[in-house]
Amino acid sequence: MKRVYAWSWHWPDRDIVLRVPVDVVAVWRQHRQALWQRERGGQLFAKVAASGDLVLVSATLPHHSDRSSWGWLELDAARCQAEVADANLVGHRLVGTWHTHPQRVPHLSPTDRKTLMASARINEGVLPASLAVIVGYGADTMSIRAWRVDAYSVEEGLVNS
Secondary structure, eight states: OOOOEEEEEEEGGGTEEEEEEHHHHHHHHHTOOOTTSOOOEEEEEEEEOTTSOEEEEEEOOOOTTOEEOSSOEEOOHHHHHHHHHHHHHTTOEEEEEEEEOSSSSOOOOHHHHHHHHHHHHHTTTTOSSEEEEEEOSOSSGGGEEEEEEOSSOEEEOEEEO
């Protein structure tokens, strides 16, 4: 089955291109956080295309066992481990996480930055860098944004339509 892509993000200084299929975008849009609702999110899995680009193959759905409030989210560790095991069986690899913000155009919060970089330091030997996607409640492309995170830096991806 040929995948249809909504857009791609790129990090020119890192020579990284992440293609985003329309079915992954549909998951994000379906689970937007309206004002005063709880945050929700999941994990991101990808594969490497023949071109060398990274292709998102799935964004896992929010789960009833995740803990959250209006301004924070903690994914359930057991569900995350099970999702990683299932994805690895079909050759897909964990590349990061996604979550919602109650903003039309989401921004990486100081808490997001601190948590993501701490996680990157802990997992540096397994995953040298990860992706963080934040989904706002707006309808345009800028309401879904991506960052590359490692133990020492956070860089926003640029959108290619």
